[in-house]
Amino acid sequence: MRMLCAVRRLGGSTLGKIILTGDRPTGRLHVGHYVGSLRRRVELQNSGEYDKIYIMIADAQALTDNADNPEKVRQNIIEVALDYLSCGLDPSKSTLFIQSQVPQLCELTTYYMNLVTVSRLQRNPTVKSEIQMRNFEASIPVGFFTYPISQASDITAFQATTVPAGEDQMPMVEQTREIVHKFNSVYGETLTMPQILLPDNQACMRLPGIDGKAKMSKSLGNCIYLSDEPEEVRKKIMSMYTDPDHIRVQDPGKIEGNTVFTYLDAFCKPEHFERYWPEYANLDELKAHYQRGGLGDVKVKKFLNNVLQEELEPIRQRRKELQKDIPAIYEILKEGSAKAREVAAQTLHDVRDAMKINYFDDVDLIASQSEKFRQD
Numbered sequence: 001m002r003m004l005c006a007v008r009r010l011g012g013s014t015l016g017k018i019i020l021t022g023d024r025p026t027g028r029l030h031v032g033h034y035v036g037s038l039r040r041r042v043e044l045q046n047s048g049e050y051d052k053i054y055i056m057i058a059d060a061q062a063l064t065d066n067a068d069n070p071e072k073v074r075q076n077i078i079e080v081a082l083d084y085l086s087c088g089l090d091p092s093k094s095t096l097f098i099q100s101q102v103p104q105l106c107e108l109t110t111y112y113m114n115l116v117t118v119s120r121l122q123r124n125p126t127v128k129s130e131i132q133m134r135n136f137e138a139s140i141p142v143g144f145f146t147y148p149i150s151q152a153s154d155i156t157a158f159q160a161t162t163v164p165a166g167e168d169q170m171p172m173v174e175q176t177r178e179i180v181h182k183f184n185s186v187y188g189e190t191l192t193m194p195q196i197l198l199p200d201n202q203a204c205m206r207l208p209g210i211d212g213k214a215k216m217s218k219s220l221g222n223c224i225y226l227s228d229e230p231e232e233v234r235k236k237i238m239s240m241y242t243d244p245d246h247i248r249v250q251d252p253g254k255i256e257g258n259t260v261f262t263y264l265d266a267f268c269k270p271e272h273f274e275r276y277w278p279e280y281a282n283l284d285e286l287k288a289h290y291q292r293g294g295l296g297d298v299k300v301k302k303f304l305n306n307v308l309q310e311e312l313e314p315i316r317q318r319r320k321e322l323q324k325d326i327p328a329i330y331e332i333l334k335e336g337s338a339k340a341r342e343v344a345a346q347t348l349h350d351v352r353d354a355m356k357i358n359y360f361d362d363v364d365l366i367a368s369q370s371e372k373f374r375q376d
């Protein structure tokens with residue numbers, strides 16, 4: 001019996017552990033992106049455990065709900081690239097590229113569209129909530145509606161095994177898995193089954209905005225950006241939503257839904273206490289005191305400010321360096337996009353073979369057709 005999937009191959013070479021992930025360039029990246037995925041990507045990159053890492057700036061996907069604002073997308077390509085590099089993504093280890101520069105992704109999308117039903121797309125929870133958020137109900141752009149299929153192309157074009165991303169991307173990876181399953185069962189083993197890699201900490205899964213609202217978003221003005229100056233970060237932390245019933249210092253305070261503590265859960269390590277607040281050994285002790293009463297919000301916010309500034313400062317410094325040579329950043333993206341095109345073209349070649357639309361490469365086809373018409 002044939003061993004299924006024991007060795008995955010692309011164009012004759014063996015594949016290993018492969019990462020693909022990315023972000024829409026609709027704004028600078030914020031600390032929610034950082035704890036949700038970016039920090040992890042850098043760790044995975046430096047772990048040496050992955051054979052290939054592809055990080056994509058999803059401009060084509062950004063255009064699915066910003067069709068009338070291409071300038072916004074264009075401006076934010078470089079912002080996202082700067083954020084990536086300043087967080088430690090390294091172009092010698094990870095391929096950074098721009099989605100629209102890989103036309104093979106569009107062709108894959110066209111073929112995958114035959115494998116997905118309209119009702120399945122309508123049930124995609126992320127698409128559902130985005131349609132609501134954007135008031136698209138009566139006039140959903142087709143391109144927006146089908147972006148989960150295009151996302152399946154992004155992932156499968158690189159034969160990714162692993163997609164490090166936030167919880168909101170779960171339905172996308174699930175939909176991709178269904179497409180892979182369907183494709184492979186109809187056309188034969190061709191595509192790699194990907195898996196999402198979620199943050200391991202609940203606070204990182206969905207970091208709230210500074211106003212305590214579920215999601216950080218530019219339009220709500222509740223984000224702390226990776227590139228914010230120290231004073232902006234401090235002001236935002238000082239204005240953070242805490243426990244509205246914690247009025248006097250001596251009152252007992254609530255931790256649940258308290259944004260300052262959620263951020264501490266996402267960022268704080270025991271060594272931060274040694275450095276900035278040695279009265280407590282760790283976050284549990286601090287939480288216990290807050291819950292008992294007798295600890296004011298301002299003190300906790302100041303501590304969070306120390307923790308966050310320590311994490312963001314090196315990122316800010318690297319960004320300032322990188323900003324001095326913008327043409328070099330475009331060059332990195334250009335080279336990455338060329339490399340991405342090559343890999344995607346190889347997958348597309350295999351997909352075309354599997355789908356029997358490789359007429360001119362198939363000597364057997366031409367021979368058998370000749371035979372058939374000779375007999376007629």
Ligand code: TRP
Pocket residue numbers: 020021022023024058061151154155163165169
């Ligand atoms: N949907 C992602 C976002 O909103 C961006 C994205 C596009 C992506 N294609 C992807 C993420 C493939 C992971 C894998 O930011």
